[in-house]
Structures are given as structure tokens and as C-alpha cells.
Amino acid sequence: MRVATLTLLAACVLQAQNAARPGRFHVEHPTLLNLGFEWAIEGDANRNATVEVRFRKAGTAEWRPALPLLRIGGERVYRERESMTYTVPHGFAGSILNLEPATRYECEFTMRDPDGITGQAQQRVTVATRGEPKPYAGGRVLHVYPADHVGPRQEPSFIGLKAAYYGEGRGDWTAVRMTKAQPGDTILIHAGLYRPERYNYVDPLSAPFTGSWSLSLKGTAEKPITIKGAGDGEAIFDGGGNGKLFDVMASAHHILEGLTFRNTEIAIFAGEKDVLGAVGLTVRNCRFEDIGVGVWTENAGSSDFYIADNLFLGREDQMRLIGWNQAGSRAAGIYPSHQLRSFFAVKVYGPGHVIAHNAVAYFHDGICISTYGPPEDDPDRRASSIDIYNNDIHLSNDDFIESDGGSHNIRIIGNRGVNAAHNGYSAQPMFGGPVYFIRNIAYHVPAGGPFKLSAVPAGLIAYHNTLIGEQNARGPYSNAHFRNNLFLSRGAPKQGVMTWGNATENYSSDYNGFRPNPGVQAQYNWLAPAAGKTAYDAKASDWRSFSTLAELRSATGQEAHGVEVDFDIFESLAPPDVARRHHVYHSMDLNFRLKAGSRAIDAGAPLPTVNDGFNGKAPDLGALEQGQPEPHYGPRWLNWKPFYR
Numbered sequence: 001m002r003v004a005t006l007t008l009l010a011a012c013v014l015q016a017q018n019a020a021r022p023g024r025f026h027v028e029h030p031t032l033l034n035l036g037f038e039w040a041i042e043g044d045a046n047r048n049a050t051v052e053v054r055f056r057k058a059g060t061a062e063w064r065p066a067l068p069l070l071r072i073g074g075e076r077v078y079r080e081r082e083s084m085t086y087t088v089p090h091g092f093a094g095s096i097l098n099l100e101p102a103t104r105y106e107c108e109f110t111m112r113d114p115d116g117i118t119g120q121a122q123q124r125v126t127v128a129t130r131g132e133p134k135p136y137a138g139g140r141v142l143h144v145y146p147a148d149h150v151g152p153r154q155e156p157s158f159i160g161l162k163a164a165y166y167g168e169g170r171g172d173w174t175a176v177r178m179t180k181a182q183p184g185d186t187i188l189i190h191a192g193l194y195r196p197e198r199y200n201y202v203d204p205l206s207a208p209f210t211g212s213w214s215l216s217l218k219g220t221a222e223k224p225i226t227i228k229g230a231g232d233g234e235a236i237f238d239g240g241g242n243g244k245l246f247d248v249m250a251s252a253h254h255i256l257e258g259l260t261f262r263n264t265e266i267a268i269f270a271g272e273k274d275v276l277g278a279v280g281l282t283v284r285n286c287r288f289e290d291i292g293v294g295v296w297t298e299n300a301g302s303s304d305f306y307i308a309d310n311l312f313l314g315r316e317d318q319m320r321l322i323g324w325n326q327a328g329s330r331a332a333g334i335y336p337s338h339q340l341r342s343f344f345a346v347k348v349y350g351p352g353h354v355i356a357h358n359a360v361a362y363f364h365d366g367i368c369i370s371t372y373g374p375p376e377d378d379p380d381r382r383a384s385s386i387d388i389y390n391n392d393i394h395l396s397n398d399d400f401i402e403s404d405g406g407s408h409n410i411r412i413i414g415n416r417g418v419n420a421a422h423n424g425y426s427a428q429p430m431f432g433g434p435v436y437f438i439r440n441i442a443y444h445v446p447a448g449g450p451f452k453l454s455a456v457p458a459g460l461i462a463y464h465n466t467l468i469g470e471q472n473a474r475g476p477y478s479n480a481h482f483r484n485n486l487f488l489s490r491g492a493p494k495q496g497v498m499t500w501g502n503a504t505e506n507y508s509s510d511y512n513g514f515r516p517n518p519g520v521q522a523q524y525n526w527l528a529p530a531a532g533k534t535a536y537d538a539k540a541s542d543w544r545s546f547s548t549l550a551e552l553r554s555a556t557g558q559e560a561h562g563v564e565v566d567f568d569i570f571e572s573l574a575p576p577d578v579a580r581r582h583h584v585y586h587s588m589d590l591n592f593r594l595k596a597g598s599r600a601i602d603a604g605a606p607l608p609t610v611n612d613g614f615n616g617k618a619p620d621l622g623a624l625e626q627g628q629p630e631p632h633y634g635p636r637w638l639n640w641k642p643f644y645r
Contacts (some may be wrong), residue, residue: 029352139184191233239264314342433459475501
């Protein structure tokens with residue numbers, strides 16, 4: 001009797017450990033096209049709980065399925081060199097993707113667990129996506145002219161931005177600020193050169209010594225302060241080689257539009273870690289040239305930026321792909337300067353940012369989330385619900401896009417990257433995820449491959465990417481899931497086409513297409529722990545290699561529907577030449593469209609909100625669905641073809 005009682009007690013304890021207990025449900029900052037959610041839990045020790053998601057426009061009857069939330073928790077993210085370690089809290093996180101701007105949606109989440117649910121098993125919320133920020137139509141219009149302007153002016157008029165924004169005052173009087181701009185004001189910058197005489201004590205543009213302007217006023221979401229080109233010619237802010245052109249880290253709801261920023265180290269500085277950050281910053285339809293950094297915030301309080309349709313041109317070598325550590329340059333007879341000349345076009349931290357339709361060229365990195373470190377406890381002070389989509393990135397000396405430092409619901413979708421000296425798309429690290437890599441293109445990434453997955457990132461979802469290059473990053477990483485991707489090797493000697501470095505037993509990979517490297521035995525490299533173990537401290541002997549996809553499938557149970565392909569799946573595309581590591585390719589010369597009838601057609605799996613509306617009997621593999629229009633990469637006002645020439 002006692003044995004039976006103890007057995008029953010043990011079963012009850014195990015049942016209690018395995019039953020899910022829902023906790024706090026958090027709605028992240030909405031963006032224009034996506035919504036993000038987090039749901040904390042306790043229990044579910046056997047990790048078999050799930051959360052189904054469906055949604056509909058508010059006021060309509062028909063529900064649509066979305067991707068399920070990703071089960072997260074227990075993964076250890078660490079990097080010993082910086083003494084950084086973080087264990088992901090248990091719960092679920094995920095996004096409803098590809099929605100319409102400025103639209104209200106009913107969203108329903110249903111948790112299920114075969115071991116039972118203790119508490120509220122369903123959440124239903126109504127959330128609106130954001131609309132694109134717009135100048136306020138009913139505010140004042142102030143006119144700004146350069147110091148050398150000759151001719152008539154529209155009134156009220158001012159010499160230089162500072163006079164319109166804060167009021168008149170030069171020299172010591174620049175700090176007086178008696179007639180400040182108001183929420184809803186539009187400040188029109190008329191054509192001309194705005195280059196402060198920073199060593200002139202009574203500089204007409206009122207930026208003595210530093211040549212910098214600090215914008216610290218507060219607009220509102222409904223009444224932003226707008227500073228935009230007047231439309232009568234190019235309005236150029238030139239830093240004269242200074243360190244920082246605009247500092248907006250104390251501002252709220254500003255729109256900077258139709259302006260040129262040049263000849264400065266940092267064009268727009270929007271937040272310092274542990275100090276202050278900006279809210280609701282919009283930078284749209286602008287041109288950045290001869291700069292070290294375009295737009296930069298490191299502050300967790302920065303939120304809801306909209307950085308869109310801009311052209312960013314850095315100072316790095318335009319004729320050769322070299323790399324920040326000059327990898328292979330000496331062997332090739334190339335001896336460039338070791339000095340970094342342009343760091344990145346955009347770097348952000350905090351929630352709710354949108355970085356879309358920008359063209360970026362000649363930087364160390366293209367677009368980044370701040371590496372920052374482990375996230376703060378406040379869910380509204382994390383790198384979460386960030387969208388990076390339809391950007392066109394050319395020639396990076398490190399990576400195209402870095403999600404490094406992201407917490408949850410980082411969405412990297414529909415970007416095109418050509419020429420990155422090290423990696424294409426980075427998660428170094430990811431603090432739980434998910435980070436969604438969806439429908440991105442990477443071409444000519446000779447050093448590290450399409451993905452950089454280091455510092456043991458957790459929560460990786462890769463769907464429908466077209467990746468030209470060997471994926472050799474060994475990680476390890478946790479909770480990674482691959483579907484409908486194309487991984488095509490370049491023909492590099494002694495390199496396999498694909499490596500999976502799973503640090504835990506939560507992973508999946510299927511419906512992907514691979515182009516093996518001819519003559520390589522270790523074609524598919526695999527790391528995964530035995531049941532109940534982890535591979536965080538994996539040894540070299542824990543790795544397994546397979547020469548064929550069939551061998552991998554038999555040994556691991558993964559890629560049940562995977563296929564091997566070649567470059568004949570494309571209408572016309574050849575791999576980059578492995579012997580020309582420093583060569584620069586141009587997207588206008590590359591055709592990533594699939595050929596009708598090829599092995600990649602109809603070879604994918606349906607994924608709700610990701611590939612709805614596919615042609616044929618199933619989705620195609622890779623970034624581009626055959627027969628559907630190609631996305632517009634880069635600024636919607638820019639004809640991209642002459643951009644790279």
C-alpha cells in the first residue's frame with residue numbers, strides 16, 4: 001500500500017511539473033505590419049505545451065490562422081569573454097505577420113497542454129497596427145533659409161534651423177531658447193548649404209565650436225514636429241568633418257524628411273545607454289553621404305522609430321570586398337588601411353522600431369540592433385517588436401543585418417544583401433527570440449556564410465530565404481527552426497553546404513533545398529544533444545558529418561522533405577567565384593527568380609501569414625515565389641539600378 005501511495009504521489013508531482021500554468025500576457029509595441037506577443041508560463045517541464053493563434057480584422061467574422069507562438073525558456077545565452085550569461089525565462093513569444101497599417105485586429109491565443117492547464121488558457125486582445133507618421137496638417141509652417149540666401153523669403157522666415165526651432169540667439173545666447181517650436185509645427189528647410197562655421201563665435205547658424213544641433217523638444221504622435229525639405233532644391237546639412245551633426249536623444253515625435261546629411265561622423269544620434277533615448281523618431285526620404293554613422297540609439301527607452309526610404313552611403317572601399325579584419329587581403333596583395341571609416345548606417349535599441357526600404361552601401365555593417373547585453377526586466381525597455389524589411393544592402397565589410405541583442409519578435413523580412421566580407425544575417429546573440437529571418441537574399445558572403453549564429457543565441461526561425469554560400473557557422477545555438485530555405489554552396493573546396501549546431505533538443509529542419517559542394521564528404525554537419533542533455537559544452541567528437549541528405553535524414557530524422565538542387569533552379573544565376581574573394585558583384589546583374597518546373601517549385605510547406613497566396617500546389621523554396629512580383633528593395637523613390645554604379 002505504501003509503495004502504491006508513493007508511486008501515486010510521484011505521479012502527481014510529475015503531473016504538476018508538466019502541467020502548464022499561464023502567467024503574464026504582454027502585448028508588445030505594434031509596428032505598421034506586424035504585432036508581437038509574449039506569454040509567460042510556469043510548469044510544462046516536458047515542453048509539450050503549445051499556443052495556437054488566430055486573428056481577424058475587428059468587426060469582421062472570418063478568423064485566419066497565424067504562426068503558433070514559439071515555446072521559449074531555459075536556454076542559456078552566454079559569452080565568456082564579456083562575462084555575459086542569461087537564461088531565457090519560460091514562456092511563449094511570437095508575431096502575427098503581414099498585416100495592414102493603421103488597422104485594428106482581434107487576436108486570440110489558445111494554450112494547450114496534454115498534461116493540463118492550470119489557470120487561464122485563452123487570451124483575446126484587440127490591437128491596432130501603427131500608421132505611417134505624418135506631419136500635422138493644422139500646425140504652423142516656419143521657413144528656414146541658409147545664411148547666404150539672396151532673394152525673397154516666405155514668412156515667417158529664419159536664418160538657420162536653430163532660430164526656427166528654439167529662437168534667435170548666437171554665441172553665449174544660443175542657450176536662451178525663448179521662442180520654441182510647438183507640437184504640430186512644420187519647419188521647411190529651403191534649398192542651400194547649412195554648414196556651421198563652428199569656430200565662429202557668432203556663427204549665423206548658431207552651432208559654435210561643435211557644429212552640432214541638439215533637438216530636445218517634444219511633439220506628440222498626433223502633432224509631431226516636422227523638419228523637412230521645402231521642395232525647392234536640395235537642403236544640405238554639412239558637418240564640416242565634425243563628430244556629431246544632430247543630437248535628438250531627448251526628443252519626442254520628430255519627423256526629419258527630404259534632407260541631405262553629410263561630412264560628419266554621426267549624422268543623427270538618438271540615445272545613449274543608461275542616459276536618455278528618443279521616442280517616435282521618423283527619418284524618411286533622406287540622403288546620407290560621407291558619414292561614419294547614419295542613425296544611432298543605444299538606449300532602451302528609445303521606441304517606435306520609423307527609418308524608411310533613405311539612401312545611406314558610407315566611406316568604405318567601393319571597389320573591393322575586404323573585411324574588417326582584412327581577411328585574406330595580404331595574400332591577395334591588398335594592403336588597405338586598418339582604420340574603420342564608416343561603422344553602420346542604422347543601429348537601434350528599444351521596442352517598436354521599423355527600418356524599411358533603405359539603400360545602404362559601403363559600411364562596416366548595414367543595419368543593426370545594439371548588442372547591448374541581457375535585456376532589462378521591463379518588457380517595454382527591450383529590443384522587441386522590431387521590423388527590418390525590404391532594405392537593399394551592398395558591400396558590407398562585416399554583415400548585412402545584425403539582430404544582435406534582440407529579445408523577442410525581431411522580424412528581418414524581405415531584405416537583399418550582396419557582398420558581405422564575413423556574414424549575411426547575424427544573431428550574436430538572441431535572448432529568447434523569436435528572430436524571424438524570412439525571404440531574405442544573401443549573395444557573396446565568402447568568410448562566414450549567410451548566417452552568423454554565435455554567443456549561443458536562442459529562438460531562431462528561418463523561412464523562405466535564398467542564401468548563396470556555405471553555412472559553416474557552428475554556433476552552437478538553441479531553439480532553431482528552418483523551413484523552405486535554399487542553401488546553395490559556391491563550390492568552395494573542403495566546405496560542406498550546411499551546418500546545424502543545436503545546443504538543446506528543441507530544433508527542427510525540413511522542406512529546405514541544398515546544393516552540395518562537389519567532392520566534399522562532410523557535406524552536412526550536425527550537432528544535437530542526446531535526450532535530456534545539452535550540447536553547450538560540446539566537444540569536437542560530438543559533431544557528426546554526412547555526405548548526402550539521405551544519410552542525414554536517416555540518422556537525425558530531419559529534412560524528411562528536403563531536396564538537393566543546383567543553380568539550374570534559377571532562370572539565370574551563377575555562384576560567386578570562390579577564387580575572387582574580393583570581387584564586388586552588383587544586384588542589377590543577379591537574377592534570383594526561380595525557373596518554372598525546377599526542383600524548387602512547389603517543394604515547400606504552407607506557413608500561415610508567411611506564404612499565403614502561393615502559386616501551384618505548394619509554396620516554392622527560397623525568397624521569391626515563381627510567378628509573383630519581385631519585392632521593391634530600397635527606397636520607393638529610388639530607381640535602384642544606377643545606385644551601385
